[in-house]
Amino acid sequence: MATPGDPSAKKKKAEGGAIHIPNPHLEEIKEDVLYHFALSTATHDFPALFGDVKFVCVGGSPSRMKNFISFIAEDLGISTPGGEHPNICAGTDRYAMYKVGPVLSVSHGMGIPSIAIMLHELIKLLHYAKCTNVIVVRIGTSGGLGLEPGSVVITQQSVDAAFKPQLEQVILGKSIFRSTALDKELAEELLECGKELNQFSTVAGNTMCTLDFYEGQARLDGAICSYSEEEKLQYLKSAYEAGVRNIEMESSVFAAMCNLCGLRGAVVCVTLLNRLDGDQITTPHEVLKEYQTRPQKLVGHFIKKRLGKQ
Template sequence: MKRKATQRTGKKDADHPVIQKGKLQLNNPHIQSGEEDVLYHIALGNKSHDLPSLFHDVKFVCMGGSPNRMKQFAEYLVSALQVNVPSGMGLTNIACGSDRYVLYKVGPVLSVSHGMGVPSLSILFHEIVKLLHHAGCSDVTFFRLGTSGGLGIEPGSLVITEQALDGLLRPYIEVATLGKTVQHPSRLDPDLAQDLLKLAQTDPECQGHSTYFSKTMCTLDFYEGQARLDGAFCDYQAEDKMAFLRKVHSSGVANIEMESLCFASYCHRAGVRGAVVCVTLLDRLKGDQITTPHEVLEEWQRRPQKLVASYIKRYLSGKNAT
């Protein structure tokens, strides 16, 4: 079990985002002025649905890219949290009125898919935060459970993100708003990350692989943005790729994916605790393509789920998460 040493700025608010206490508030006064807030991409609304009745008890939101994976996670939570599902009934995709995302509720946990990439996650995050606000939820913790490419670590390892960086290794996301570029810092809750790291070291369900606490690079593209040589287009040489990946690795980055920057930035803007836990499917310093057998990948992809489920289970049981 490994933890990468990191340098701290010495400024408390740089390491510890301001977390809202009590009911989740929106930083958008325009929401209250409309007749109905339609959450279009998850097929819900604050007038068409009784959101407080349906979601008031939500304490955790778990996001992942794949609809099937987040359904599997919801099914895993039913067993892990010992949630009683009425006889003859199964889990229901609450967002079934839309074909964009899936949304399952297991007790106080939402398991939702966010698709692939920053734009897709951004849409879902906006609507989930509004859903929680309309439902009157308080003190909600967010997790992103994902897959990634590793840098210098064994495939199948877990990476708990210390800080999300963009493709230029900058700790913020840039958004074009009203014709101007706006920068939003990417900050995750360091205490939550440390709780997860300690739990990975002690929980028998989470043993058998390495876990790292390191930086994550988030790109806007799977191929050229991640310095792959196997895309339809490539305007650089193999030595350029390796020089770039070594530079990224030497900056403290242990993995590369496509959503953490937006997730971290939006958690910070919403004032919610957030953590990113990804499994690595290959070592990008050794290749570009994923050739591991499907059944092995399936087992690896359950590793972030087990860690986060264990944290939630301990929290709900009243135990210290670590």
Template sequence: MDALKEQNQDAKLITGNREVRLNNENLKRLTEDHLYHIALSNVQHDLRQLFGDVKFVCFGGQSSRMEKFASFISKELGLEDNGPPKNYAGNTDRYAVYKAGPVLSVSHGIGIPSLSIIFQEIVKLVYYAGCRDVTFFRIGTSGGLGLEPGTVVVSERVVNGALEPSYKMVVLGKTIDRPAVVDTTLVEDLANCSLNSDNFKTVKGTTLCADDFYEGQGRVDGAFCEHEDGEKFSWLRKLKDNGVTNMEMESLGFIAMCHRANIKGAVCCVTLLDRFEGDGLTTNRQLLSEWQTFPQIIVSRYIQQKLNESS
């Protein structure tokens, strides 16, 4: 219990030159913190021993994709002899948390509500584990606007459906605005990890974070739709004129929470289609699977670069 009190002393932990902010004085009163959705506890598990070396946390939607990424980054870091990455959230079917050396590979499901749950528990995890200089990434998929499918977008700005860089949520009946402030240095460093020899393009752009997959992204093929194709294309052109390059469903909450926790974070997503060409995917699964590795390659290069600099 003494160790727990020491950890919670200031409800924050210095990580290099940055501090992970928990922003919750109530945690000081807990004798045990159950990270319920990943089946871990800061008392029942030695989180410092298990996760104290973590430097990077990579979030993505599907558990299977993040398992593959964990195996990929393990190979890239020369950790194959350690065996396959372990899913430390294996006692629950909510999320997956794979570890490959200093990298966590975490599934977050679809949309900000699902993301926010695992994000908060991972922030507490790295806090209790005593991690230092942690960087968060969201690596995933998106719909592009005027971009060739398979293009990787590093988000230099994230906005809501009203084109505001603000994540709005209702707390105790009150609407709270959380600013989504992008780490511009991290964005530049990520974009610079692209190579001329890549068989895909990497660009910087503005990402629109929608509230859902169908109406929120202007699609006309959902169960509900009250707009016509003409209205949709007019809206898409307006987005493009305002610099929007792609849209997905997590970036705004992810960046806003990174900023609130004082954690370096970036969003790096591949476009699976050009929304000016249609609402649904027509590309074969093999090519889609290949495209999904492109943001992983960019982030992997960044991770290797930073580890080499610190070695």
């Protein structure tokens, strides 16, 4: 059984900003087919297509990531032919990918398995493209704890359902534990961007990553429920006391894989409800649509600052 974390992760991040691929077997592959992206090293020129990428933003749904690339193109003043942003992964319906200038926008689906598959292929893509000093940000939605709906949470560290900062993976029948800490300086920089925007509440806190939307997140409204309302509230209050401010389903493997590959990563999620007040999202659709733009606005502000376009 491995201990949490990878002690060499910080060293890897310092090696000229290159992306580290901890898999020696890839050197023996003549053609690497990124199956879920419908891309291949034999048929696509990765350095030409993606070599200038410095920012990767990932989120659950294809439509949200298409909206983000349109938003960031306008925000950065980058025009494209006909104002269109074609889906680079149009050959598959698994994920969608869009690019404008140095920004790549990719959907990852819902839950740890879906985002993990996408990240394996995304990290290889960035490696084959010879990208350096890349920042990856997950933008999404979440359930809040003790926060007003619409608040944006910058994740300090992802924790599991027992509030431990680790991801457990079963590999070759053995449990492996990997660190889910995120880049502190990047989180602080994003938190400062939220303060500069001053358009909505932005806070830093731990994010609980679960394997399930219903019982795994202590909801009472799933098809199956094995606990009382009192037990649910006691658990959520314990999570709050452990520093958890929101709950979602992707941050742990996102953090672990960024750590292992030397990528600076951050998670920026808006809260759609306060789970201490209830389980179901009853906010009007138009209000929810506005909430979902908040992580985009914050990350857009961050990218503009980084590119000196403020």
